[in-house]
Amino acid sequence: MKITKRLKEIVNIVDCGKKVIDIGTDHGLVPLYLAKTGKSCDILATDISKASLKKLEDELNDDLRKIIKTKVCDGFEGIDIKENQIAIIAGMGAVSIIEILKANIDKVRKLDYVICEGNIGNEKLREFLNNNNFYIDKDFLIKDGRKHYDIIRFKNGADRVLKLSEIYFGKFIYEEENPLLMPRLFKIEKKNLAFKKQIENNSINKEGLDLVEQRLRAIKEVKEYENKRSNRISK
Template sequence: MQLSTRLSALVQYVPQGSRVIDVGTDHAYIPIYLIKNNRAVSCLATDINAGPLKKAAHNIKQHHIHQIRLKQTNGLEGVCEEDGDVIMISGMGGYLIIDILERAKKLVSGIRKLILQPQQDIDEVRRYLHQIGFRIEDEDFVIDDDKYYTVIVAVPGNEHYAHTYEYVYGKCLIEKGLPVFKEWLVKKEEKLEEISAALQDKESESVVKRKQELAKELAMHREVMACLF
């Protein structure tokens, strides 16, 4: 089975021999890949909707796999420690991922690895992980179908970033300096400057406030750029 670039970025961080809980599994592409490639020994694939799970069951049957269980549930509700030791969540906003983890705190506290791919509010996910006693072991950054995706890999441990920009942009990503990440940074700076220029001659109260916000964002962005260029 060939995974998309976005999904491939996730599975590479699954330790050999893991028992994976794939939240929001959709059509179970990740669990099927993990089992067929001997990456995981078992998978629990969950989804809130019956439709995707029906398709997932069909896909699993086609591949003659018996190590994947399906569960219709909201996030991690009803999932227990015996179900897995690695949690993977992708295809959702950052606050939804935080909510899913928060509502399963006892389970999460005993997990050996979290592999997350938030689509928005990524900085809040990083902050939350530090709050609940996880350190960010690694991050990845990929482009798929003209969209950029961040992968966050976290393990139990104490950690706190010294700078706000490390939460906003990702300390690991800044240190790794991946070409695709640098490409995204350049594009983001151009966009911020374009917005700033468009507001240059406008002076309403709301615009003045937005200018101030943009100035702070640009200053932070250039601080990150200085680390990489």
């Protein structure tokens, strides 16, 4: 069974034998892959859309129905958390992910861990996790086609206070070298310098300028660290 690189990276960090809840499953590609590869034999696929779940249900044979159950619900509503269970929340904005987590935060804390892949605004998700006693144990950047994705795995438990640059670009950017990081940062920097100039020159209302400047400070932190690291290597 073929799946996208993005989804493959998500299932790669699911430990074998875990019970899985796939929140917002859409077409159900993650549950199908986990079941067909034998990585999980207890999967609950949920979606707020009955029509989306129907697409998955139509793919299930008798054997798969023993492994994959479906439920129309919003987030974790109506779900009882089991022992040895994890959740996956992927393919939506970080703000939507945060709303799902906040709505049933006690249930989230009972899970072994949660894997999130937000398609926008992941700094908001990291900040939420860091401020609400969740421990990020995996956090990495991938590229699938022309798009970049941040994949974050976390569990209940206090973490160290993250730097601004770590909030924006990943907890482990100073520990794990990723060749995708700096080219992406230069692209984001160029875009935000243009935003800043446009706001300063053309907008009476300076709303949004603080956010742009914060993002630029985060990029500056990373660049300063990289320059120091390069100097240490060259000596």
